[in-house]
Amino acid sequence: MAVPGYQDFMYPFLKQLEDGKEYRLQDLYVILAKHFNLTDKDITEKLPSGKQTLIVNRIGWARTYLNKAGLIKVVRRAVFKITDEGLDVLKEPGLIRIDRKFLTRYGCFNEFINNTSNEKKTPEISINDERTPLELIDYNFNVLKNELQELLLEKILECSPSFFESMIVDLIVTMGYGGSVNDAGRAIGKTGDEGIDGIIKEDVLGLDMIYLQAKRWKVDSTVSRPDIQGFVGSLVGKKASKGIFITTAKFSKEARAYTESIEKRVILIDGQDLTNLMFKYNVGVSDEEVYTIKKIDLDFFEE
Structure with missing residues (x-):
């Protein structure tokens, strides 16, 4: 039979x-292939790009969606275990199939699906979807991007504080600030006094300086107004006018409102913003597939 849909x-x-045991994703590929009686030809069938097999791709997305709905959890990299919510689902009488429509009962899944880069709610694809192919490409691009951003945050939290500082340097320099990596590297993470984690040049000549605060906190943590006030106080002590507070967590509404009410120019970059910038400037990510949409060149056909 053909490889089933995800x-x-x-x-x-x-x-x-x-059974509540931990399972490696690699083992689940084999188990599920046997479950569907897939042949060797089925198992080795690849995507049009030729870079990944269909079964790995589709089981991978099934795993992602179950995880985002909270039915399974990641124990460690590529190792999974069922959650209490997942066990409750399996106890539902008559249940023989789980699909995207079923998973929309979970708020965390809907948040994952709808969390696009422009922060607009994107409707789910349905059988009678009337959107154009380009709209569907845009939709799926944002789903893939959102998944990548969450993986980026997970990876950042696994790394050391010193690596996080170096990563911030790479990002800021790639964005056009800091002069060079060497200049930026000598500044960030070296001061360590009065609430300042680093100082970086705003331009190559260093005509102005930007003061940094970098916090590698858990994703569900919140940076509050007092944290920002402390940073602003440090800027005052340094007679600085510009600062960037970068975190893997989130900022409270009060913290954001505070930065808008002061004269100092303080930019807040939370986990979502950070991974957006990493995505945009290709820091910590690389291209897997590139699709170019062509159109007719009418000028070419002019006689």
């Missing part, structure tokens, strides 16, 4: 984890 893998994936 939604067809969701229920058997979750069912396999029902």
Whole structure:
């Protein structure tokens, strides 16, 4: 038989984890292939790009969606375990299939699907979807981007504080600030006094300086107004007018409102903003596929 769609893998994936044990994703590929009686030809069938097999791609997306709905959890890299919510789902009478429509009952899943780069709610694809192919490409691009951003945050939190500082340097320099990596590297993470984590040149000549505060906190943590007030106080002590507060966490509404009410120019970059910038400037990410949409060149056909 042909490789099933990714939604067809969701229920058997979750069912396999029902015993509460930890499973490696690599082992689940084999288990699910046997479940669907896939042939060697099916298992080795690849995407049009030739870079990944269909079964790996589709089981991977089934895993992602189950995880975002809170039915399974990541124990460590590429190792998964069912959650209490997942066990409750399997107890539902008559349940034999899990798909995207089923998962929309979970707020965390809807937040993942709808969290696009422009922060607008994007409707889910349906059978009778009337959007154009270009609109669907844009939709799926944002789903992939959102997944990548969450993986980036997970990876950043696994790294050391010194690596985080170096990463911030790479990002800021790539954005056109700091002069050179060497100049920026000598500044950031070296001062360590009075609430300032680093100083970086705003331009190559260093005509103005930007003071940095970098906090590698848990994603669900919140940077509050007192944290920002402390940073602003440090700027006053340095007679500085510009600062950037970067965190992997989130900022409270009060913290954001405070920065808008003061004379100092303080930019707040939370985890979402940070990964957006990393995505935009290719820091910590690389191109996997590039699709170019062509159109007719009418000028070419002019006689």
